[in-house]
Amino acid sequence: TVERLRPFSSTIFAEMSALAVAHDAVNLGQGFPDTDGPASMLAAAKDAISTGHNQYPPGIGVPALRHAVARHQREHYGLDYDADSEVLITVGATEAIAGAIVGLVEPGREVVMIEPYYDSYAATVAMAGGVRRVVPLIADGDGFRLDRERLADAFGPNTSVVLVNSPHNPTGTVLSDDDLAEIARLCIEHDVVAVTDEVYEHLLFDGRTHTPLATLPGMRERTLRISSAAKTFNCTGWKVGWISGPPELVAAARAAKQFMTYVGSGPFQPAVAVALDNEMEWVRKSAAELEAKRDLLTSALVDSGFDVHRSEATYFVCADPRPLGYDDGVEFCRTLPERIGVAAVPVSVFADDKEPWKHMVRFAFSKRDDVIAEAARRLRTL
Numbered sequence: 001t002v003e004r005l006r007p008f009s010s011t012i013f014a015e016m017s018a019l020a021v022a023h024d025a026v027n028l029g030q031g032f033p034d035t036d037g038p039a040s041m042l043a044a045a046k047d048a049i050s051t052g053h054n055q056y057p058p059g060i061g062v063p064a065l066r067h068a069v070a071r072h073q074r075e076h077y078g079l080d081y082d083a084d085s086e087v088l089i090t091v092g093a094t095e096a097i098a099g100a101i102v103g104l105v106e107p108g109r110e111v112v113m114i115e116p117y118y119d120s121y122a123a124t125v126a127m128a129g130g131v132r133r134v135v136p137l138i139a140d141g142d143g144f145r146l147d148r149e150r151l152a153d154a155f156g157p158n159t160s161v162v163l164v165n166s167p168h169n170p171t172g173t174v175l176s177d178d179d180l181a182e183i184a185r186l187c188i189e190h191d192v193v194a195v196t197d198e199v200y201e202h203l204l205f206d207g208r209t210h211t212p213l214a215t216l217p218g219m220r221e222r223t224l225r226i227s228s229a230a231k232t233f234n235c236t237g238w239k240v241g242w243i244s245g246p247p248e249l250v251a252a253a254r255a256a257k258q259f260m261t262y263v264g265s266g267p268f269q270p271a272v273a274v275a276l277d278n279e280m281e282w283v284r285k286s287a288a289e290l291e292a293k294r295d296l297l298t299s300a301l302v303d304s305g306f307d308v309h310r311s312e313a314t315y316f317v318c319a320d321p322r323p324l325g326y327d328d329g330v331e332f333c334r335t336l337p338e339r340i341g342v343a344a345v346p347v348s349v350f351a352d353d354k355e356p357w358k359h360m361v362r363f364a365f366s367k368r369d370d371v372i373a374e375a376a377r378r379l380r381t382l
């Protein structure tokens with residue numbers, strides 16, 4: 001392995017999922033749902049396969065999906081993107097992020113990201129030869145907010161891109177309007193491109209609403225906005241994602257994307273178009289169910305003796321096992337499957353500065369109620 005990739009030899013999800021299998025544990029580590037997406041979407045994928053949509057689709061994605069993505073953003077956020085020059089279909093949000101970073105970041109230039117960060121960010125920046133600058137979230141009551149002083153300090157003449165993830169994995173935080181406004185101000189002041197990872201855009205709780213950074217004044221022209229079907233439509237295995245932004249930024253991501261995978265998988269793209277056009281009511285119900293699951297798992301964690309952080313969105317809730325006598329999250333997660341048959345993920349693996357996150361553990365609640373109930377029963381034996 002080349003030196004720049006050596007720190008990234010295995011992912012925490014593979015490690016914890018393997019432990020979960022080995023100990024027949026309830027896997028609340030890797031974030032994926034255990035029920036399927038809308039029936040019309042599943043049927044559309046089967047139709048696409050049986051009606052001959054099995055060869056290379058266009059490199060930028062099938063027109064039906066690009067148009068559905070453009071329509072979706074117009075309807076939900078008033079963001080107008082041209083389906084031909086301003087939308088690119090990718091192999092999940094993961095490839096969208098990689099395409100954006102590899103296409104935009106010169107070696108040696110800096111990418112600002114919020115810490116803790118989704119694990120692919122650091123590896124992708126390393127592949128591009130870029131340098132990451134992390135800005136921590138800080139605990140605020142039972143939630144988190146951005147450290148705005150550190151944010152301003154992170155921007156400078158060498159900043160190329162800021163990678164913004166809200167709603168945020170792993171903490172379940174929705175960045176406040178003030179945080180978004182400050183990011184926008186800094187992007188404009190330092191002429192920096194924002195790459196926004198909005199894969200949880202429809203999974204917010206307690207009446208919260210999602211604001212894309214691209215909707216702020218002066219930001220549409222400097223933002224590559226990324227989302228994915230995975231979390232919205234319970235199809236993490238389909239790997240259909242997309243990027244929207246001004247033509248020259250989308251072209252940069254496209255230049256990289258076309259030599260990473262060339263094209264995405266054909267039959268799933270028209271099926272996701274069907275879902276974007278017709279199944280947002282299904283998504284609203286699914287988000288309401290997810291909110292109830294958040295409550296179930298939060299109560300179970302509280303009852304088991306954890307201190308629990310507020311989860312405002314996503315699939316995840318973070319908990320502190322120190323009241324139970326465990327102060328190292330990595331150690332806690334490595335032994336949890338064997339001890340009680342539950343898998344979780346330590347938050348410190350998503351951070352460069354591990355100290356503030358050392359104890360913290362992330363649990364996924366995107367699971368059937370009976371699965372959460374079984375996990376709750378096992379957690380109470382801690």
Ligand code: PMP
Pocket residue numbers: 031091092093094095118165168169197199228229230231236239240241
């Ligand atoms: N970004 C975040 C914040 C995620 O949690 C995930 C994992 N679902 C991804 C990107 C990757 O998304 P995809 O599966 O569409 O590649």
Ligand code: GLN
Pocket residue numbers: 011013029030031032169
């Ligand atoms: N996004 C999901 C998570 O954070 C899955 C990640 C993965 O498997 N790479 O758990």
